Amino acid sequence: MSEAKAGQPPQTQSRQPGREYKMRPSPDYEPRYPGSGRLRGKVAVITGGDSGIGRAVSLLFAREGAKLAIVYKEEATDARKTASLVEDEGGEVLLIKGDVGKKTFCDKTVEKVVGRFGRIDVLVNNAAEQHVAEELPEITEKQLEGTFRTNIFGYIFMAQAALKHMRRGGVIVNTASVTAYRGSPQLVDYSSTKGAIVAFTRSLSGQLADKGIRVNAVAPGPIWTPLIPASFDAEHVKKFGTDVPLGRAGQPNEVAPAFLFLACHDSSYFTGQVLHPNGGEMVNG
DSSP: OOOSSOOOOOOOOSSSSOOGGGOSSOOOOSOSSOOOOTTTTOEEEEETTTSHHHHHHHHHHHHTTOEEEEEESSOHHHHHHHHHHHHHTTOOEEEEESOTTSHHHHHHHHHHHHHHHSOOOEEEEOOOOOOOOSSGGGSOHHHHHHHHIIIIIHHHHHHHHHHTTOOTTOEEEEEOOTHHHHOOTTOHHHHHHHHHHHHHHHHHHHHHGGGTOEEEEEOOOSBOSTHHHHHSOHHHHHHTTTTSTTOSOBOHHHHHHHHHHHHSGGGTTOOSOEEOOSSSOOOOO
């Protein structure tokens, strides 16, 4: 991985969710260190687990001993690749295709996971979509509802379903964003959902503390994932990430360890908190 202060080659994709196999260069997703069994015997559900941060988290969790259910919307090529990589790590994986914005799908997903693995220990809510709009009137009702359904409704639906089967010691980790703290003029609806995720994390953590279930979040900054070329034009992609103090976009495998920390017992005194792998932006969150 280069530490140079540079963006990415100009590129764009025509639809969301983006496809990782079309990105150049490919994101860095491989875990950096040998596993130490920190999730041995655990079952983790990861939404948006087929690519980007979700792929890196899936591989790291597998290396640490977890059995995985990877939920993806439609990116079958990326999902099969991630499943193969998980199996290369010696992990057991269940792929589930569908839309987390629909409560019935989330309920059925959890039942499939419990039917296959018998339990759920960790839920990683990571699925997301974003759409650029230069002016507020450009955000259509359809776009607004779609973004909120994927980015916050889906988190709540998945948590509702998973909590029926979570025991003391269970963990929920939500993917927020630096935009929850500093906003984004081009991503008003997306940023709003990420702010909602922070509030959801803090609120649910208090509700579940006496049950021994911890709820935390990770708020990444500019990370090189399929969401970027699928959201922005080629010129924006070329400069993506160069405006943070470290001068470059982060890679998914630089974010995944934050999820591992929050998912395992290392973070046993953390709940209602947000970690910030964002390249040096100060967000006071």
